[in-house]
Amino acid sequence: MNKKYAGLDFPAWFDGKDVNEAAFCREFLSKNKLIYADNAFFTPDGRLTDPLLLKEKIYAELECYAAKNIPRTISNIVEIMKLAAHAESFPPKPDExxxxxGTLRIDGSFLAGRSEIVRSRFPIDYNPQAGKPVVWLRFLSDLLYPEDIPTFQEYIGYCLIPSTKGQRMMILKGEGGEGKSQIGPVLARLFGCNMKDGSIAKISDNRFARADLEHIHLLVDDDMKMEVLKQTNYVKSIVTAQGKMDLERKSVQSYQGWMYARLLAFSNGDLQSLYDRSNGFYRRQLILTTKEKPADRVDDPDIAEKMKLEIEGIFLWAFEGLQRLAANNFRFTESLRTLNNRKYVKRDANNAIDFMESTGYIRLKADMSVTSKELYAIYGIWCDENGLTPIRQRSFSDFLMRNLKTYNLEHTNTVTNATGRRVWGYLGIEPLISPRISENWGKSLCTYVPES
Structure with missing residues (x-):
């Protein structure tokens, strides 16, 4: 203790001249529940989203004692606190x-109080006596078909827990003007800092974008871009993430972080990929189509604010969907329309499916064969005559290889071409037309008229 200040009542971490930063951390942590894990501070209020809040609290303790280098002292204390409050393991609890x-479990049990340090805390109260969200339910009945509302209910409930067991993202698709964008502000009120506005296209193109979703429950893309995704691996990895995944931030070494963000997009079209036409990409999508807007409907500009007033009832509604989803082993309720939407999007992205089911060009026949080159040429003729753009030859080949069992085909290098050479091709397909017509190779046979 500095002799000049002997006898004065100072905190244990201040000697009258300097602040003992380590001692300050010990006292601060003894009075405040705080841990540091996975590159973030957590409190009973959830993740500390703004580091400035912690610095403000530290400054409030220091301002009467520290007279010099206060910003540096605070920064040093924060760094020491990361070590002093570090927790080796702080996994998310997917049933809470x-x-x-308090804390609500999927089984419906409720524990009042908030003494526990948690990863996330929603800015609402659990009120089992809350009334039905009448405005919200009426809004959804005007927006979605009745058989699709349970799917949407389950998905919003699914986003309440830090889990990706459902293995799905959701897209609400409409022509525009139906009111899809009113959902975003309501969800922002429900999720608070556990929701983030963002772009699925950015996630696809930017390898650093995934790290921005760490600790987040829900990403909402309010106006999904119509451009096709050049790569889908980042999006698919988020939708199906289980446990920790490799995350990258600029100028920082990659690290393992928890990822349980769900993706919800509002769009006027489909989410398509430039190259990925696999089942894995499309089966991860729940695609709901909105109703057409009635010509005589008058929109309420305050509808979102009115729905926010029902937030406790909306929470109960979403929780009901979560319980139904959990009881069904996290398999979503899907109407025939939703299933057909996924099939349509898949076919729209890959016209090779329709080609394989076409007549007059090829026939599936066990004892017949066709070379890979000849089959792609026939496919090109089919596209030309139907006004379609053929997919790349490599994509066409990859599609057939993934679906050999579907069409009862065998890929082999024992097929004999027109010149008598053995080449790669397929057993089980009979070509019904031949594209080999001298200089007319690849032209439509329907428009070719041989000279007499």
Whole structure:
């Protein structure tokens, strides 16, 4: 203790001249529940989203004692606190939802109080007596078909827990003007800092974008871009993430972080990929189509604010969907329309499916064969005559290789071409037309008229 200040009542971490930063951390942590894990501070209120809040609290303790280098002292204390409050393991709890007045479990049990340090806490109270969200339900009945509302209910409930067991993302598709964008502000009120506005296209193109979703429950793309994705691996990895995944930030070494963000997009079209036409890409999508907007409907500009007033009832509605989803082993309720939407999007992205089911060009026949080159040429004729753009030859080949069992085909290098050479091709397909017509190779046979 500095002799000049002997006898004065100072904190243990201040000697009258300097701040003992380590001692300050010990006292601060003894009075505040705080841990540091996975590159973030967590409190009973959830993740500390703004580091400035912690610095403000430290400054409030220091301002009467520290007179010099205060910003540097605070920064040093924060760094020491990361070590002093570090927790080796702090995994998410996928069966718990932390709200303002306690913790709600999927089984319906509720524990009042908020003494536990948690990863996330929603800015609402659990009120089992809350009334039905009448405005919200009426809005959804005007927006979605009745058989699709349970799917949407389950998905919003699914986003309440830190889990990706459902292995799905959701797209709400409409022509525009139906009111899809009113959902975003309501979800922002429900999820608070656990939701983030963003872009699926950015996730696809930017390898650093995934790290921005760490600790987040839901990403909402309010106006999904119509451009096709050049790569889908980042999007697919988020949708199906289980446990930790490799994350990257600029100028920082990659690290393992928890990822349980769900993706919800509002769009006027489909989510398509430039190269990925695999089942894995499309089966991860729940695609709901909106109703057409009635010509005589008058929109309420305050509808979102009115729905926010029902937030406790909306939470109960979403929780009901979560319980139904969990009881069904996290398999979503899907109407025939939703299933057909996925099939349509898949076919629209890959016209080779329709070609394989066409007549007059090829026939599936066990004892026949066709070379790979000849089959692609026939496919090109089919596209030309139907006004379609053929997919790349490599993509066409990859599609057939993934679906050999579907069409009862065998890929082999024992097929004999027209010149008598053995080349790669397929057993089980009979070509019904021949594209080999001298200089007319690749032209439509329907427009070719041989000279007499």
């Amino acid at each position: 939802i932390h709200v303002q007045n």
